[in-house]
Amino acid sequence: MVQETPLCITVAEQDFDAALLTRELLGGQGDAGALTTFIGLVRSGDVAFAAGDSAGTAPLRAMQLEHYPGMTEKSLRKIAVQAIERWGLLGVSIYHRVGRLVVGDQIVFVGVAGRHRREAFDACAFIMDYLKTEAPFWKKELSAPVGLGEQGHWVDAKESDQQARERWNEKAP
């Protein structure tokens, strides 16, 4: 049953077209009554830096995203299959970018097709909560403090993301 469900996983440097990914996800099937999508973006703001004796914050200039080729795709597929089995979904599409991204750039797309809205909303949130805590991606924030050149700061994993994921173990589908 699972292998029949359309499942598309992409990790790439190129930007994505959310409208195109959404059309591909539906693929002309008539069973879907709900389709939810989530797009994560690079948000502006001040980020930490530490360079020699200088440390502080400076405006984000770009984000460098690293992944583990092979394992990352497998991990995303596993998360998608878990969601498909839990909610009986009709299609899942995940597209995650890597490389250098600037403020306003799209980072990640998650699209879920289901029979009803509740399962489509929940499954989309479930996939993002698991992606953020299980899929091997790492973000480095790049800033350019005055006179110091470009500085990088690896983002720390957040406890709140772990808690968001663990909530799914308590909820019935």
Add this chain to the structure above:
Amino acid sequence: MATVTLIYFAKIRELIGTSEEEYPLPEAGATVQALLESLMARGEPYLGAFESGRVLAAINQEMVSLSSGVADGDELALFPPVTGG
């Protein structure tokens, strides 16, 4: 001699200064934890990369706990907690 391929990512890769290296297994059936301790016993840069304790492991691209055994020829990836999305 039994060896594993170590692969590092993100901050750990930067601190160690390489993304991949061959490493002899300390003993047959050694755990990931034992291997980490063996690496840290070599001092810097390994000590600085791993002493925080915030390290996750994957063997042959599957997440494992630090108490898992490592076998000859395994690909052992060591990396910080993930921050995608």
